[in-house]
Amino acid sequence: MPKAEVGSTKYLANKMKAKGLQRLRWYCQTCEKQCRDENGFKQHTMSEGHVRAMLLVGEDPRKAINEYSNQFKRDFLRLLKTSHGEKKVSLNGFYQEYIRDKEHVHMNSTKWPSLTEFAKYMGREGICRVEEGDRGLEVQWVDDSAEAIQRREDIKKKERLAKGDESMESRLLEQQIRKAREAAEKPGKVELPLPSQAPEVAKAEPVK
Structure with a gap:
């Protein structure tokens, strides 16, 4: 069958059909050729070029x-x-x-x-x-490049350091609270204010 003349209605229709994705079963990966229908695919598989390509593939599939x-x-x-x-x-x-x-x-x-x-x-x-x-x-x-791995390690290190600082602050605060309570429970000791309590400043009496 002769090919459609360039610029003709049939030629343009064929070009429009070829633009979209066709059915996977009508695609020949070996020849990298997409057929539009079953008959076209059948004709392609019987072509000399396809048979020759398949023989080459068959040597080491x-x-x-x-x-x-x-x-x-x-x-x-x-x-x-x-x-x-x-x-x-x-x-x-x-x-x-x-x-x-x-x-x-x-x-x-x-x-x-x-x-x-x-x-x-x-x-x-x-x-x-x-x-x-x-x-x-x-x-x-997943970016497995050396730069990406180093970047992720740096982020984890910063997170661990930040978490460690928070834990240290919590421990210091607990120690201060415990010492203040122990001092308050002992007789003869001046009661120390808790960290959350601000000490009261004695007001100076006016000079008479």
């Missing part, structure tokens, strides 16, 4: 799957980092952002059978924080 998996993870994390930083986001919502790029690596070409399994993998490896939230699974990128 594990290598091909690992390459697709690594690329999928790399692109996924890069977008998560640049778009949301260390902010917690919905996993499904973010995946919709990821697949907007028509050139993205498809999940069915990786070693993970589902998005949930991929999220569990990232959580186990400490690549991301994955938790169950109100919107389902939520994912948070």
Whole structure:
């Protein structure tokens, strides 16, 4: 069938169809080709180029799957980092952002059978924080750079120091209260005011 002439109504209609995301099952990751329907995908799988590409993949399928998996993870994390930083986001919502790029690596070409399994993998490896939230699974990128680790350690150190200062002040206050009470209970001793009580200043009598 001849191709539609550039600028024709059919050509423009085909361009409009190609803009949106197509069905995943009609995408060939090996050839990086998206087909618009089942018949188109069938014709593609019988093409010489596809058969030749599949023969190359068949020589070492594990290598091909690992390459697709690594690329999928790399692109996924890069977008998560640049778009949301260390902010917690919905996993499904973010995946919709990821697949907007028509050139993205498809999940069915990786070693993970589902998005949930991929999220569990990232959580186990400490690549991301994955938790169950109100919107389902939520994912948070973890910055494991040396600068980020040092920054987090500095914050923890400041918090520990601040907590230590508060504890020391509390202990000193308790000691003062205890000493004041002990002094008040002993006979012949001048009663000392508690820290919360301000001592009264004796008023000087007027000179007659």
